[in-house]
Amino acid sequence: xxxxxxxxxxxxxxxxxxxxxxxxxxxxxxxxxxxxxxxxxxxxxxxxxxxxxxxxxxxxxxxxxxxxxxxxxxxxxxxxxxxxxxxxxxxxxxxxxxxxxxxxxxxxxxxxxxxxxxxxxxxxxxxxxxxxxxxxxxxxxxxxxxxxxxxxxxxxxxxxxxxxxxxxxxxxxxxxxxxxxxxxxxxxxxxxxxxxxxxxxxxxxxxxxxxxxxxxxxxxxxxxxxxxxxxxxxxxxxxxxxxxxxxxxxxxxxxxxxxxxxxxxxxxxxxxxxxxxxxxxxxxxxxxxxxxxxxxxxxxxxxxxxxxxxxxxxxxxxxxxxxxxxxxxxxxxxxxxxxxxxxxxxxxxxxxxxxxxxxxxxxxxxxxxxxxxxxxxxxxxxxxxxxxxxxxxxxxxxxxxxxxxxxxxxxxxxxxxxxxxxxxxxxxxxxxxxxxxxxxxxxxxxxxxxxxxxxxxxxxxxx
Amino acid sequence: xxxxxxxxxxxxxxxxxxxxxxxxxxxxxxxxxxxxxxxxxxxxxxxxxxxxxxxxxxxxxxxxxxxxxxxxxxxxxxxxxxxxxxxxxxxxxxxxxxxxxxxxxxxxxxxxxxxxxxxxxxxxxxxxxxxxxxxxxxxxxxxxxxxxxxxxxxxxxxxxxxxxxxxxxxxxxxxxxxxxxxxxxxxxxxxxxxxxxxxxxxxxxxxxxxxxxxxxxxxxxxxxxxxxxxxxxxxxxxxxxxxxxxxxxxxxxxxxxxxxxxxxxxxxxxxxxxxxxxxxxxxxxxxxxxxxxxxxxxxxxxxxxxxxxxxxxxxxxxxxxxxxxxxxxxxxxxxxxxxxxxxxxxxxxxxxxxxxxxxxxxxxxxxxxxxxxxxxxxxxxxxxxxxxxxxxxxxxxxxxxxxxxxxxxxxxxxxxxxxxxxxxxxxxxxxxxxxxxxxxxxxxxxxxxxxxxxxxxxxxxxx
Numbered sequence: 001x002x003x004x005x006x007x008x009x010x011x012x013x014x015x016x017x018x019x020x021x022x023x024x025x026x027x028x029x030x031x032x033x034x035x036x037x038x039x040x041x042x043x044x045x046x047x048x049x050x051x052x053x054x055x056x057x058x059x060x061x062x063x064x065x066x067x068x069x070x071x072x073x074x075x076x077x078x079x080x081x082x083x084x085x086x087x088x089x090x091x092x093x094x095x096x097x098x099x100x101x102x103x104x105x106x107x108x109x110x111x112x113x114x115x116x117x118x119x120x121x122x123x124x125x126x127x128x129x130x131x132x133x134x135x136x137x138x139x140x141x142x143x144x145x146x147x148x149x150x151x152x153x154x155x156x157x158x159x160x161x162x163x164x165x166x167x168x169x170x171x172x173x174x175x176x177x178x179x180x181x182x183x184x185x186x187x188x189x190x191x192x193x194x195x196x197x198x199x200x201x202x203x204x205x206x207x208x209x210x211x212x213x214x215x216x217x218x219x220x221x222x223x224x225x226x227x228x229x230x231x232x233x234x235x236x237x238x239x240x241x242x243x244x245x246x247x248x249x250x251x252x253x254x255x256x257x258x259x260x261x262x263x264x265x266x267x268x269x270x271x272x273x274x275x276x277x278x279x280x281x282x283x284x285x286x287x288x289x290x291x292x293x294x295x296x297x298x299x300x301x302x303x304x305x306x307x308x309x310x311x312x313x314x315x316x317x318x319x320x321x322x323x324x325x326x327x328x329x330x331x332x333x334x335x336x337x338x339x340x341x342x343x344x345x346x347x348x349x350x351x352x353x354x355x356x357x358x359x360x361x362x363x364x365x366x367x368x369x370x371x372x373x374x375x376x377x378x379x380x381x382x383x384x385x386x387x388x389x390x391x392x393x394x395x396x397x398x399x400x401x402x403x404x405x406x407x408x409x410x411x412x413x414x415x416x417x418x419x420x421x422x423x424x425x426x427x428x429x430x431x432x433x434x435x436x437x438x439x440x441x442x443x444x445x446x447x448x449x450x451x452x453x454x455x456x457x458x459x460x461x462x463x
Numbered sequence: 464x465x466x467x468x469x470x471x472x473x474x475x476x477x478x479x480x481x482x483x484x485x486x487x488x489x490x491x492x493x494x495x496x497x498x499x500x501x502x503x504x505x506x507x508x509x510x511x512x513x514x515x516x517x518x519x520x521x522x523x524x525x526x527x528x529x530x531x532x533x534x535x536x537x538x539x540x541x542x543x544x545x546x547x548x549x550x551x552x553x554x555x556x557x558x559x560x561x562x563x564x565x566x567x568x569x570x571x572x573x574x575x576x577x578x579x580x581x582x583x584x585x586x587x588x589x590x591x592x593x594x595x596x597x598x599x600x601x602x603x604x605x606x607x608x609x610x611x612x613x614x615x616x617x618x619x620x621x622x623x624x625x626x627x628x629x630x631x632x633x634x635x636x637x638x639x640x641x642x643x644x645x646x647x648x649x650x651x652x653x654x655x656x657x658x659x660x661x662x663x664x665x666x667x668x669x670x671x672x673x674x675x676x677x678x679x680x681x682x683x684x685x686x687x688x689x690x691x692x693x694x695x696x697x698x699x700x701x702x703x704x705x706x707x708x709x710x711x712x713x714x715x716x717x718x719x720x721x722x723x724x725x726x727x728x729x730x731x732x733x734x735x736x737x738x739x740x741x742x743x744x745x746x747x748x749x750x751x752x753x754x755x756x757x758x759x760x761x762x763x764x765x766x767x768x769x770x771x772x773x774x775x776x777x778x779x780x781x782x783x784x785x786x787x788x789x790x791x792x793x794x795x796x797x798x799x800x801x802x803x804x805x806x807x808x809x810x811x812x813x814x815x816x817x818x819x820x821x822x823x824x825x826x827x828x829x830x831x832x833x834x835x836x837x838x839x840x841x842x843x844x845x846x847x848x849x850x851x852x853x854x855x856x857x858x859x860x861x862x863x864x865x866x867x868x869x870x871x872x873x874x875x876x877x878x879x880x881x882x883x884x885x886x887x888x889x890x891x892x893x894x895x896x897x898x899x900x901x902x903x904x905x906x907x908x909x910x911x912x913x914x915x916x917x918x919x920x921x922x923x924x925x926x
Binding site for chain 1: 532533534535538539540541542544545546565567647649650653683684685686687688689690713718721722725729
């Protein structure tokens with residue numbers, strides 16, 4: 001009788017150990033976070049019914065029995081607005097859901113039968129899945145922790161490309177006459193900082209992503225607080241550090257440096273301490289096609305932003321993050337979203353391009369033994385793949401409805417397999433289309449490879 | 464030589480002791496907080512120049528030398544938007560400033576010469592004046608700390624007058640069918656809570672003031688968080704407490720009770736702990752004339768709200784506040800604002816009515832030895848007092864411009880000296896006018912009795 005009892009005990013421990021999984025979803029703004037989380041919840045709630053999840057073994061084998069929403073634990077964090085998102089998709093004509101701002105969460109309980117039946121037979125188990133959604137812009141602030149104020153100023157100055165600089169013209173004009181050694185005038189600093197925040201917002205609007213400080217873009221309750229009223233001082237890069245350190249505390253320089261330090265301590269660090277550190281798994285969403293549409297400078301900028309962002313997952317011994325906190329993400333997915341904007345035979349090229357764009361960070365992650373996988377997906381598929389006759393040949397095409405309601409049938413072109421170089425950009429640009437969501441037909445949302453993503457992110461916990 | 468040295472030492476200590484004063488301004492929404500703080504800063508900045516501050520001895524005697532804005536200490540609190548307020552007043556036509564939301568602060572440094580010249584002669588001193596502005600609605604939540612969830616439900620149920628109840632019709636319809644013992648559905652609770660918040664907003668819009676939970680009206684970053692998704696359960700008042708306590712944690716009742724407790728711990732208490740406890744002096748602004756305009760039910764409601772609000776200043780031994788925190792406000796002012804909406808000879812009656820309305824709380828405060836003073840003021844005077852001929856008699860009148868730009872010359876009527884009873888309300892209503900601000904003419908803002916308020920709140924620190 002001993003062996004079955006031991007196995008039963010093992011089962012019990014297993015059950016306890018795998019009871020909870022904290023899965024975080026991030027991405028820069030407009031990368032498709034809201035659509036992804038909406039679809040993820042939707043697929044799991046329709047599991048065993050209409051959801052098509054063949055690439056998730058537990059679903060294919062009929063072992064994933066269902067999912068239901070339960071009360072989340074942290075009552076002070078907004079709930080992910082799943083119902084509002086579904087309501088938007090159900091409108092006539094359907095609408096893409098409103099993007100979320102800040103962090104939100106949602107808790108699901110999954111019921112499943114283990115693949116190997118234990119001594120107790122086909123008893124079902126539960127997995128509590130906590131889903132988190134937070135702006136990728138917050139991760140862009142991690143590198144800011146490695147700087148002091150003067151070195152951050154130097155770094156920001158080095159970023160300025162021509163198009164990017166154009167968005168900051170009003171700020172440049174305002175900051176030029178600011179004397180770092182003069183006594184600070186709060187109202188004037190607030191005004192210059194507002195120009196800086198306007199520049200950041202305009203640059204984001206235009207498709208730039210490598211924007212610091214990230215919280216300037218979503219100030220929330222901190223709007224108007226001095227902690228969000230600093231900016232890089234152009235003169236600092238050339239100034240003598242020793243001379244700067246002796247400036248009086250009322251000076252512009254010392255005031256801005258104090259706010260920068262406060263931002264590090266009270267805004268950036270609490271996010272890593274209170275939220276990030278507790279995530280078990282993470283998916284980073286990237287709108288690669290949108291960046292290609294936007295042209296070379298912004299594509300380059302996205303590449304830099306993603307490299308910054310990925311530092312948050314690099315737990316190498318010498319990493320800033322490991323020194324400050326003890327993060328524990330044990331599995332990572334990087335996904336190129338909106339794969340339904342290109343024809344299916346382009347999907348492998350999309351993944352190849354994503355891997356090329358993230359080659360350096362992926363190398364670091366693998367070196368630090370963080371399991372990571374790159375894929376392409378459409379969380380809510382909005383187009384249908386077709387074949388059309390073109391000059392006597394059958395060629396692939398997409399059919400859908402444009403954002404303005406016009407019927408589209410087109411071939412959006414190829415995805416470059418490699419990072420486009422200057423010669424490439426000189427030769428051609430990109431114009432991948434955007435689609436309105438398909439009308440809801442009851443059942444689960446149409447998708448591309450959400451099941452593959454689910455398998456990578458939670459599949460092992462359902463075995 | 465000993466005496467002069469001792470005196471010098473005394474001066475130094477004096478200087479240290481009085482270096483800083485933290486003055487808080489509150490009032491329910493639309494009580495005139497923004498206008499008050501704007502005028503206060505404006506008067507102090509124009510001291511010795513154009514400001515008319517004869518009732519403030521330090522100003523009258525020419526000892527108050529000036530005031531300047533300096534960097535505030537807490538970088539995470541929004542700065543009071545003085546410049547934006549002045550810009551609104553300077554527009555053509557002038558506009559009332561946008562109301563503030565949440566807490567804000569601003570720091571002034573006042574330079575003054577002491578009334579008694581010390582051994583060192585006419586040396587000037589500095590007083591750092593920290594100004595805070597926060598919604599009176601937050602104080603309305605203090606009594607909520609004295610309740611558990613069932614007793615709070617009972618209390619909220621007892622509040623419902625006919626007009627007030629009308630604003631909550633949608634919520635009543637939604638909550639009726641909610642079974643307290645059934646398993647909680649987060650989405651449904653969120654929906655019912657949104658109806659409750661809508662009811663609170665509509666009631667506030669209609670002039671009601673005694674509204675809990677106060678943070679529902681200004682959710683900020685907490686929008687969508689479960690902590691702001693509770694409401695009183697109508698059935699609870701009649702239910703058996705022992706039976707309620709045995710309901711499972713997933714039940715509607717237990718879920719709502721948990722959120723209520725979280726709200727107490729994480730929203731209400733931190734305000735008293737982090738902000739309120741540190742204020743030295745406080746002024747509470749009351750729009751008494753607006754409440755008279757709104758009629759008996761809302762006037763009654765204001766009275767109840769103010770009684771609740773004033774509990775925050777009652778440091779009697781048995782008070783909730785003293786048990787939980789150690790507040791230290793050592794001087795309090797209660798002011799009826801917008802005194803320029805009635806003719807000058809009515810001002811004493813306005814103060815008398817304010818004292819009658821607050822008779823009970825004022826008694827408690829005096830019993831607890833908190834020095835308190837009631838007065839009437841117009842922070843930014845928008846009308847001019849005139850006399851007109853009426854049936855051969857000279858009678859007082861007001862001249863100004865209405866909010867829609869029409870020229871006004873009128874007698875707004877008397878202010879009741881006592882609390883109006885039912886017979887009084889049956890006989891007459893009130894219709895005090897509202898005015899657009901006067902065009903800025905350079906110099907300090909016109910006001911009524913800002914100098915008297917300043918004398919009570921900071922005068923002793925300038926002696």
